[in-house]
Amino acid sequence: MPDVITIGSYQINKGEQVKIELDVARLPSNTLINIPVHVYRAVEDGPVLLLMAGMHGDEINGIEIIRRMIASKAIVPKKGTVITIPVLNIFGFLNYAREVPDGKDVNRSFPGSTRGSLASRIAHLFMKEVFPHVDYGIDFHTGGGSRYNYPQLRCKVDIPEQFELAKAFCAPFIINAKLRDKSLRKEATQRGKSIIVYEAGESMRMDELAINEGLDGTARVMHYLGMRDEFTKALSEPLIFQNSTWVRSPRSGMFQSYNQPGDEVKKNQLIGMITDPFGAVKLKLKATKSGYIIGLNYAPIVSQGDALFHIGML
Numbered sequence: 001m002p003d004v005i006t007i008g009s010y011q012i013n014k015g016e017q018v019k020i021e022l023d024v025a026r027l028p029s030n031t032l033i034n035i036p037v038h039v040y041r042a043v044e045d046g047p048v049l050l051l052m053a054g055m056h057g058d059e060i061n062g063i064e065i066i067r068r069m070i071a072s073k074a075i076v077p078k079k080g081t082v083i084t085i086p087v088l089n090i091f092g093f094l095n096y097a098r099e100v101p102d103g104k105d106v107n108r109s110f111p112g113s114t115r116g117s118l119a120s121r122i123a124h125l126f127m128k129e130v131f132p133h134v135d136y137g138i139d140f141h142t143g144g145g146s147r148y149n150y151p152q153l154r155c156k157v158d159i160p161e162q163f164e165l166a167k168a169f170c171a172p173f174i175i176n177a178k179l180r181d182k183s184l185r186k187e188a189t190q191r192g193k194s195i196i197v198y199e200a201g202e203s204m205r206m207d208e209l210a211i212n213e214g215l216d217g218t219a220r221v222m223h224y225l226g227m228r229d230e231f232t233k234a235l236s237e238p239l240i241f242q243n244s245t246w247v248r249s250p251r252s253g254m255f256q257s258y259n260q261p262g263d264e265v266k267k268n269q270l271i272g273m274i275t276d277p278f279g280a281v282k283l284k285l286k287a288t289k290s291g292y293i294i295g296l297n298y299a300p301i302v303s304q305g306d307a308l309f310h311i312g313m314l
């Protein structure tokens with residue numbers, strides 16, 4: 001761990017806690033938008049852990065997890081450094097939206113560039129100023145749209161360092177997730193750094209299960225990295241899913257699930273139904289595989305082909 005960490009125009013020494021603002025761009029109204037970065041450095045040497053949320057501006061549970069950790073001072077490490085970005089995509093947060101105002105997704109814009117779109121510039125700013133300092137990271141997300149994700153870690157289980165970090169977090173589920181092009185997780189993995197993704201809850205809704213699992217898991221990761229003494233042991237070992245599949249809606253209509261996120265289901269089990277508003281249609285939905293419901297669409301009205309149940313297979 002270097003004696004001095006430089007982010008933007010700030011130099012942070014061991015033992016210091018500093019709040020940094022990284023300027024990104026202005027709103028059309030001329031207000032300058034910056035990304036707040038909080039850095040907590042212990043005196044004692046140790047790893048640098050990134051805790052980041054709000055890459056998708058409408059995914060609030062991760063923002064709340066970091067807020068509670070800051071407020072309770074649980075974020076302060078006994079050794080090493082915590083760098084936290086509670087809201088990366090400030091533009092999306094202001095607009096209650098996943099993307100930046102032009103519709104681009106920051107998590108499909110890495111590593112970014114200084115001359116690209118706004119999403120690309122946000123990604124570049126992060127990669128230039130913050131990423132080089134990071135040893136390990138947790139990137140907090142929720143399901144997009146109205147899809148609820150049961151608390152889960154996404155990582156490459158064949159990369160031991162990532163898998164160990166995910167097991168240390170010990171959310172109920174670990175998903176062996178493919179790396180998506182231009183995502184932070186792919187860029188970090190290609191550069192040999194372990195940034196795992198915590199997915200829990202749905203966008204634009206606070207969910208106590210998602211928040212509490214996130215708080216407990218982050219404390220366990222900090223303990224695993226030697227940055228913290230106190231932690232709550234998980235009630236059970238995580239289930240590890242090698243693959244997953246979506247059950248999609250065979251027709252448009254109204255959707256009801258017979259199951260909850262986290263439920264175990266058997267192949268061909270009746271798990272929900274699609275109806276029309278006039279009592280003429282009642283289509284049964286069956287599980288296409290045996291597994292667990294790792295994600296569930298809470299939308300009451302769906303179109304043909306919409307993803308309804310995300311089933312993880314062990």
Ligand SMILES: [Zn+2]
Binds near residue numbers: 056
């Ligand atoms: Zn997300």
